[in-house]
Amino acid sequence: MMPSALENAVYGLVSTPVLHSAVRHGVFARLIEDGPDTVECLAERLGIDQDTLERMLLVMTSLGVVERAAGGKYSVTADAAPFLDRRGPRYLGGFIEHLTLETSGRLGRLDTYLSEGKPATEASPFDDVYRDTESLRAFMRAMWDLSFGMSQELAALAGMAGTTHLVDVGGATGPFAVAALLDAPALRATVFDMPMVGPLIGEDAQAQPVADRLGFVGGDFFTDELPHGDCLAFGYILSDWDDATCVMLLEKAYRACEGPGRVLIMDRLFEDDHSGPLATAAMNLVMHIEMAGKHRTGAEFIALLERAGFADCEVRRAGGEKHLVIGHKR
Ligand SMILES: C[S@@+](CC[C@H](N)C(=O)[O-])C[C@H]1O[C@@H](n2cnc3c(N)ncnc32)[C@H](O)[C@@H]1O
Structure with missing residues (x-):
């Protein structure tokens, strides 16, 4: 089993552009400002491709940046939210x-x-x-x-x-x-x-x-x-x-x-x-x-x-x- 720090370093090549695209396309803004949502509704509201969005959400779920509740609604985790909320002072x-x-x-x-x-x-x-x-x-x-x-x-x-x-x-x-x-x-x-x-x-x-x-x-x-x-x-x-x-x-x-x-x-x-x-x-x-x-x-x-x-x-x-x-x- 690869140590998790090494795994994060190897797959960081994927994780960082995923985070960046999610910021750019307003994924975090919608989830934080409008509340948890399913991938279907989120893709429709943002006017973006559902399959691509779902794969990105799965990467971010495994990173602990978003989480999926019963019923399939995604939300930004409490730990990550202050850094991804564009209205807050710690926005990154x-x-x-x-x-x-x-x-x-x-x-x-x-x-x-x-x-x-x-x-x-x-x-x-x-x-x-x-x-x-x-x-x-x-x-x-x-x-x-x-x-x-x-x-x-x-x-x-x-x-x-x-x-x-x-x-x-x-x-x-x-x-x-x-x-x-x-x-x-x-x-x-x-x-x-x-x-x-x-x-x-x-x-x-x-x-x-x-x-x-x-x-x-x-x-x-x-x-x-x-x-x-x-x-x-x-x-x-x-x-x-x-x-x-x-x-x-x-x-x-x-x-x-x-x-x-x-x-x-x-x-x-x-x-x-x-x-x-x-x-x-x-x-x-x-x-x-x-x-x-x-x-x-x-x-x-x-x-x-x-x-x-x-x-x-x-x-x-x-x-x-x-x-x-x-x-x-x-
Ligand atoms: C890394 S940023 C730091 C900004 C801010 N102090 C902070 O903590 O986020 C470096 C700053 O130095 C300024 N700077 C670079 N060269 C400068 C120079 N020769 N004279 C005055 N300011 C300069 C840049 O415009 C920039 O705002």
């Missing part, structure tokens, strides 16, 4: 879309990287991500879906009440900034990101209630200094870059940080011995292929913070994939 549809449409194509580079090494390039990895408006929007959607739900927990874990002005460096359309503003009514936040991101800020419904406290500064963190604040945040930023670039960015954050202040790194963490978790190991490979960075342990992040001048550093672990590493400027 945009991230699944990004992995399927963008990352999976780039994984074809693995063979060449193995035989020839990763080619040196002067181009920013974001040139490809931001090649046109559609691609920019899709990436921003993926970032929001990936980060907003987790940011609510991270903002609470960071304790934003005593902070006056948060600067979210590479903050995208503000998944962390918005979560922090919702958590701390007296807080003001500025997202610093590439200028083309600016027009998309505040589009997400969750951002509306805090729009008057959320600002945007467009710029390039390689050539520009960062806006000043008493808290600078880096969510899924440092994992895009090598150690030297991370120290350069953290030194900019140190200069921009009004003391006593702090920097928040929010990222995936490897276990100390790099034995997992799987999501971190998988995305560590994706960072190699899509970006110029890697994932790190808590101790490795603390070493980068200390090189940039921050002190009293600590790791605070969250319940999900994204954790918090804090450094202080006294």
